[in-house]
Amino acid sequence: MNDRSHIKNIFARGRRTAIAAAAASLLMGSAAHAETLRFAFQGTLNALDPYTLNETFSLGMFGNVYEGLTKRDKDLQIIPGLAESWEVVDPLTWRFKLREGVKFANGNDFNADDVIFSAERVRAESSDLKTRIPADSEWVKVDDYTVEVKLKTPNPILHYEWDTWYMMDKEWAEAEGAVSPVSAKDTSPGPAAYKANGTGPFMFESHEPGVKTVFKPNPNWWGTPEHNLTEVIFTPIAADGTRVAALLAGDVDLIDPVPVQDIPRVNADPNTEALTGPELRVIHLGFNQMDDELATSDVKGKNPFKDPNVRKAFYQAIDIEAIKARVMRDLSTPVPLLIANELYSGSGDFQRWPFDPEAGKKLLADAGYPDGFTVAMDCPNDRYVNDEAICQAAVSMLAKIGVTVNLNAQPKSQYFAKVLAPGGYDTDFFLLGWTPGSLDSWNVLTNLAGCRDATGKGGPFNLGGYCNPEVDALAAKILGETDTAKRDAMINEAYTIMTNETSHIPLHQQSLAWGKRKNIDIVQRPDNQVLFYWAKVN
């Protein structure tokens, strides 16, 4: 029931209640202009320290309260944030001009000291955002509103992740005892776990982790609000059915995510609709190419996945369109590379290997496995959209070329404990999703395709241990190449090698699905950050 009809009803009921209602609305402030956005997400917002966890959802939430030197606009293009402008003086020196007149929520001024402080804090031992700036970069205060960054090696994508590296207030942090980032290994929690002081359009009004968080507009904000909100109430709702029900019942205005199977239902309701679009996350399958023998296979004495033809046979056995239509209900975008189409200008030059089980069978036979073989597959069941169902589909498709896959699907906490470095990369065949934090190919080439040792040095998320020195050499050059055309050409070369060798099987970009009441306007960026400063309640 909206406030206005409520007031009308009260007037209909008689004068005494009307007076009471008027008094109540006076006490509550003007009810007609209170625009509250009630938002529910499947996960929780934990500690409020913006350097504690490098995770999209938390960083997106903090992005309403804090700001970085740069921002990303609605199309993910880098735009000025707390830095008005910047110039690359020479390949090793960047100069940032800071915005003047910016105040933190507590009224403190923002200036170069805060930037230097934030640069030290984000590199502190307990920070989880150390990758935001090079560990060996030097930060120099030129004057109150100019900062110079001195690098040891050229880095054209230095500022690519600075939209989520938020500027903190030096005075506030020192006064609150929040100089070093809150970490799980602290024996006593720092105040930054439940306090915040940013320059952003909103501020935290209250925060009960796992229960409820209330945001209020920041009256000291330097910018012009594009939203019309007076309050945002965030509640985690973990259970899918309850989250959808809360939206349909009108108890919340916005939910993330809507399970794929509930999208028709949300669209069918006259008051709600689903907001869908491609996400930057790419789902892929990978092979153990490191061990000399697969622990879970009946092939002994050799590792079939070391043969590129076997990998290509698997690739051609996967019917990506069937997965899109049946498993993802058309909410996926098949991709030829391990990076989302939006993030690499040259992705249009690449094509997936065609779906062709006959060719796959032949490749397997030529490789010496005419009757196929057995292998186990590891898969999370609560991490990506329909992850387990994708794996099941792949298992049945691979059966058609004679490969018997034993599926081991388990919750992400156990899956990652097994397949990452601490578990000794204990997997022969797996499904993994990846979003490059920097939204750039170099991140993909190193993390997913860099040669690694047993502890993960080199390519920590290259679970299968694919290794091609040429790709590594290209990645090293790409990192320092400041000429965009040359850089893109080298990226193209690296991806060509990986595609020809079938280093992995890229599957698709999954889709974002938010549910909202129809009177809400909000921008859905492919990075899945929920940003209130573009939200309107109509």
Place this chain on the structure above:
Amino acid sequence: MIAFAIRRLVQAIGVMLVVALISFLMFRFVGDPVNQLVGVDTSPAEREALRQALGLNDPVLVQFGRFIVKAAQLDFGISYQFKQPVASLIASRLPATLELSFVSAVFALAIGIPMGIFTGLYPFSWVSRGFLAISLIGVSLPTFLIGILLIFIVSVNLGWLPSFGRGDTVRIFGNWTTGLLTKSGLQSLILPAITLGLFQMTLIMRLVRGEMLEVLRTDYIKFARARGLSRRAINFGHALKNTLVPVITITGLQVGSIIAFAIITETVFQWPGMGLMFLQAVQSVDIPIMAAYLLLIAFLFVMINFIVDMLYVAVDPRIRLGGARG
């Protein structure tokens, strides 16, 4: 009596230690907490350093010993995910769970006992058969299904009650918040309380019905009828009184399971109690919260059993000697 109490207390401490140990042994199969604590870009070396700092590389028994020594001082450590002391987190979530459990129990008794009496007095009426059919549903449907059905019927289709959460709460003292003093708080309580209490309600109803049928067949009821007492005096004076003794015992014993089984209901309704926090902790491998919660639930059951035992002994001293029922 004193010796009996001491013996029971020693047993209770033993039970709690065993629960804590078993839960600690189980934590090894929950997964790797560090992976939930850091972002994807965190290097393996840093992950390893964090694991070392959290003491996760120590043998299980060493970790267990550390936990017990600290727990004895009521220090349950810092939650991995929330970065706040577990003791205060649990204290802040306890009121929600206790309130929900209490209201569920009241609901179960207030509806279950009259239904039980009625079906006991008129076993062959159609109304009784209807009640019994309803109670079958209550026993056989899983809690989460009842919850989600209620949400979809009452909240989504009828729009009568909130679909999730606890509504507005009022802080009474310290960490104790209550939803019983606000309209939205009371409205939010109804569906979860029904969901949680439905099974207990059917249990109580069938118990009361069975006892009632049995008591009504006893000689003293026949004599009472022969003395020409009114039906009402017989049913509610003689029969019901004797019926309620076992009901009270069972209800007491069920309090523990209501609180423990609140996990499912709290998850379905996103009710911000301990059960929900425990489930979130399992998903993100937040060992300090899991350990403290399991210990707390063990303590609860142990205490309830201890109190029930003591009451029995106080009522009937022969129990101490292992005597027969009197």
